[in-house]
Amino acid sequence: MDAMPKWADVVLIPVISLVLAALLSALVILAIGENPWEALKLMVDGAIGSTYGWGYTLYYATNFIFTGLAVAIAFHARMFNIGGEGQAVLGGLGVALVCLYIPWPHWSLALLGGTLGAALFGAAWAVIPAYLQAKRGSHIVITTIMFNFIAAALLNYLLVGALKPAGSMEPSTGKFPEPTHLPSFQDMFSTADTVMFRGAPANITFFVAIAACIAVWALIWRTRLGYEIRAFGHSESAAKYAGISPTKIIMISMTISGALAGMMAINNVMGEAERLVLNAVEGAGFIGIAVALMGRSHPFGVFLAAILFGFLYQGGAELALWTSIPRELIVVIQALVILFTGALDNMVRMPLESFFLSRRRAAQRKSKLTAAE
């Protein structure tokens, strides 16, 4: 029997971990001479206090949903994909090529094409480490880290070379043509007299991300491929016995993972910047790890965790804008969340387990007593 009820595992533990991370972060804020409560208020106000704030929060969340799903699906196959960053970089390249070199008649088609380009390029960048893992046994964690660096070098090479418009000083592509511009929340939700989400970067990609959550959920828990991926993740030897090809599962799950990470680019590159800049990903690949851990690798959990991190990001940006708290505080919070929900999971879990166990023991004793009567 499991030591804990399921709700405790999926809700209580992440919440406690989060509270611990928040407490430590508050201590850090206190230590640098600021007021944590004020900081929190500022963050809440800046991130969810207006449609403008929401527009940023959901924009960031969209990025994190994609990278979080990418990490989560790989987790299900027991692959630790640290390469989301590099895959998203390549996804951006895919989007840029699609948008720059194909004349699109309408944004909807461009979105389709961009999604395809992003997914394809992201997947391609994941497939090589996957192949090396499946066929040559190279540890995927190390290879994906290496591929992050190689992706950075590659993009750098292209953005200061072939893709840079002549005369530009920035390492970036030129602006994407008008028909590829995606509708932003402002375009979608503003009415004639009220402007909503003014200037915020959230765009239609958010709904693509939600669709991706649903698709991943169905894939993992409802399809035969998902069954095989999870089976492989739990036990490679058993999967082999059942005729589930490890190579196939590693390749497929990493391909999907890379494609999801790459698809982040339709949000930040196509939806927001409308051109490809050097560090467009800005660590979202890594935040995906925290998001997947917090979300327990479940698409719904990933969704919630992504919103939370979107909040942290936007709130943190506001903090950096209006107080002297550096934006790196977000990195600290992110680190603490990963630490508590990922690495120190047992620290929270063990006492909880013994708590639930002793409660159950007590209940059993009581029921025995009543039965004896």
Place this chain on the structure above:
Amino acid sequence: MTAPAIELKGISKAFGPVQANKDISIRVMPGTIHGIIGENGAGKSTLMSILYGFYKADAGEIFISGKKVEIRDSQAAIAAGIGMVFQHFKLVETFTVLENIVLGAEDSGLLRPSLARARRELKALADEYELNVEPDALVQDIGVGMQQRVEILKALYRKADILILDEPTGVLTPAEADHLFRILENLRREGKTIILITHKLREIMETTDTVSVMRRGQMTATVKTSETSPQELAELMVGRKVLLQVDKTPSVPGAVILDVQNLNVTDDKGVHRLKGINLQVRAGEILGIAGVAGNGQSELLEVLGGYEKGTGTILMNGTPIDLTGTKSDGQSRRARGIAHVPEDRQREGLIMDYAAWENIAFGYHLDDKFRTGPFMNHAAMLQDTEEKMARFDVRPPDPKLAAKNFSGGNQQKIVLAREIERNPDLLLIGQPTRGVDIGAIEFIHQQIVALRDQGKAILLVSVELEEILALSDRIAVMFDGHIMGERDPAKTDEKELGMLMAGMTGDPADVTVAQIEERLAYAGTGEKV
């Protein structure tokens, strides 16, 4: 009256919800061999691990030679003169024998002097107890029997007076086991105290002075071996009467179902595992494969089950099956009517984190009956599970319980139910009762025989010679990737099979048990004699 070498008083230990040991008391007199038997999960290993400081008891006291001791860790146990040989050896495979023996018992900060002393003492111990080992061989290069000797030497090098062995013969051949018991006999003569955990009643009856029986975390009885019988011990263990003999009628073989011709397998390390295997299994018969572990039986099952590549010809119902390429996997084998109960249920047969209902489809999850459109049909799987659990008396009959939460015997029943109920033409079955207690063995054996009686072909692999002899209609013996010969179980005996398992041919009358045993020590290690 001398004080007991070991006395445990009121030992209790719980793992989460599982009460592994409950108020256990036991006394073991010096210079005796004390057996402990009990069903799987009865708590034997837990008790010994507590004695060795591996786990900490929740309650209870330990006395060594009449003195109360606190055993906080293995260091304390070693200091108290206790040595333990675990079922799964605790050796560093990339180290030499000598380094393994010295590890943790070094004399000083520098290695060289310690190794020199160990080398000298090893020689003395080897002579004294017939414990020959090659000190400079890497552990990964020597056989299981040899590794076990290293474990015993480790304990003796640390001046252990009390030696605990947990299921020491599980991986040994009969002859190796005999050698082990001779060593134990020597040790007892020197005044050492030995605790022996085993599932094999015969070993208890032949070697121990006293025996304790455990059931569900409690000590149910301690008796003098000379005053009890196997039947009585079995009953004490299970709590009811058990049949120790398999009931079966002679077989009526039909058409050839499986025909293996010149099968060769080379594993990914480049070792030639199967060397031109030829065998046939007919409908309605059980072909038993005997042999020391590591002589190619596992590879045979794996290549037949589709997850090892090979060359040669395998005909199933007269048509060849693929041995390489994409059609050579568990899925295509199942499609050809081959079912497979793997040797290791926890590593292969089940996904331990999946619930029973998910495991019931494992390997058959692509079947149309478990599918609606692009999705899996969970309702069908649940219903299927309930039916199978009822027929195979799986306890508890809860389809939503994770496989890891079933006991070993019940896990095996789930695998059997899944494979047998598919109504295959051929059932591959490896180590059907490994680590399964007497009660469950009885049930599993009955199921296998019943399947045979339905006219199915069965290929049985087991390292338990008794099991092979009891179930098989024909016995093939494997050694070093070859089939050494086939025998009729009614017309052979353990000595002859032992010879074949050691790779020897000729008249059994011409060789001695000692000779067989010497060669057996190398069987399965890949070394030439």
Place this chain on the structure above:
Amino acid sequence: DPAIIFDLGGKFDKSFNESAFNGATRWAEETGGKFAEVELQSDAQREQALRRFAESGSNPIVMAGFSFMTPLGDIAADYPDTKFVIIDAVVDAPNVKSVVFNEEQGSYLVGMLAAMASKTGTVSFVGGMDIPLIRKFACGYAEGAKAANPDVTVIANMTGTTPAAWNDPVKGTELTLAQKSQGSDVVFQAAGGTGVGVLQAAADNEMLGIGVDANQNYMHPGQVLTSMLKRVDVAVYDAFTAGTDVEPGVASLGVSEDGVGYAMDENNASLVTPEMLAAVEEAKAGISDGSIMVHDYMSDESCPALTF
């Protein structure tokens, strides 16, 4: 109130941003006014910061750095009542003032000083990110050096091709040492945070460094020959002073406007001889009156005095 946005690297980068900060501070001290400020931490924040300031009513909004070109171009039209001042790039919009500097002229002057101070006849340049703007520095520097000593050898290296090149002092040090091994004894850096490593390496290895943007002579007194001043502070100060009346259009600041120059103070007084001083002052006058034409790399992406 006016607002200022500092680029990545922060307002204490000892050069470009710090100079902008000094200009803003001077304005605040002199007028007692208040200004809003933000230090960017990532590229994505550019537009966000611009919009936040614009919506909160700051006016004018000054931004330091060419990277604002694209975001400012995107949003300027959304806030027609707000005035924007961008430094180091040109954005063509009715409410934007673009301030650019003739860095080649200032670089020319320090290049002359370098060539005259060099004992080995070899001087060098370490650039940050390899972009046309930085090449403009290098080119002017080389021209000035050759003007002072036609036989001088000029070595130029760029730290990298990404923004990380602005903040890699380790690489700056190694590049400087490599240049020293090729004979250079005076090194000019236009490399942001990387330049800190360059000046440090120069000071540690008996070379003379040349600072950039702000007056960096104080960083290693007696070991920094001079600094190429780019009066970002003046540009900011002027913009703040003009307030909402900032004149849209392009302002190009060169030697004649005192927008660029070289720094003299007690820290480098002993390094610059009166003859050297006289020579540069002469050149300065020449540039101002147009008798000396310094080539602008960005005008045609080429440099007569140096190959990259």
Place this chain on the structure above:
Amino acid sequence: MDLMTLLQLLDSTVRLATPLLLACIAGLYSERAGIFDIGLEGKMLAAAFLSAAIAYTTGNVWVGLLAGIGASLLLSAIHGVASITFRGNQLISGVAINFLAAGLTVVIAQSWFGQGGRTPQLAGAARFNPITLPFADALRDVPILGPIYYELISGHTALVYIALLIVPVTWWVLYATRFGLRLRAVGENPAAVDTAGVSVVGLRFAAVAICGVLCGLAGAYLATALQAGFTKDMSAGRGYIALAALIFAKWKPWPALGATMLFGFLQALALRPDLIQRTLGFSVQTQLLDALPYILTVVILAGFVGKAIPPKAGGEPYVKER
């Protein structure tokens, strides 16, 4: 290429390889004991910051060094508690530590010095200065050997010599001492160590602590020897390159020296495009040179140049089982 240029290049190689070497050996201790550590980067960064900050405040670089080691040890302790005591995922713990260091160093530096996540420049006794070895000046004019001794061997900071010394010491510790035997054993099969009566937890914490000390040296070297002060993210991926070098070296000390020197050489070479151009006759993209250590590591990992087999128990928390 003439001798002086070559020497300059090699000199630069030694300087750039030193932090890699220290971090690589640090990782070696940890991973040989079965604890994977992708947090080398973070520990270096934390040490770089605190060493510079304390060296600046006290004016004494040795005090700074101790503080740097302290910072690194603190992160090691977190990694140890997470992965040894609480049997957490070592990779995730490492990732968290890298982020923690990247964030905290800037947050603290900003509130401490207010210079945008940087420490003030260090000068004089607040940083490690080059040591001129005996007779270096005297022997300078001896042909060939003189310049080699003067340019390449002499004139580095104390930490460089310490780093080079650590290689033979590590080799000796690993293969000639009781501690080394146990350390290697615990990375291969912790159960063997446990049942032999030696504390797995103790050994692993010891290894993680050694790793912390060495990462501390590496970080302090960056901020107080190679540079004169801390700048944000100054470790710049060196922890990952060290990890790559460790794989390259197959977890052995002498090959670790070779691998880090190779990677250091690549970095030095990337700074001298002129040299490449001159020697090869064509120019090589700096991006390619930057990426070369990573590409080489992938090639090694792919097993095309000899298989790298990590310690068997590496990455797995030790749970007692019978």
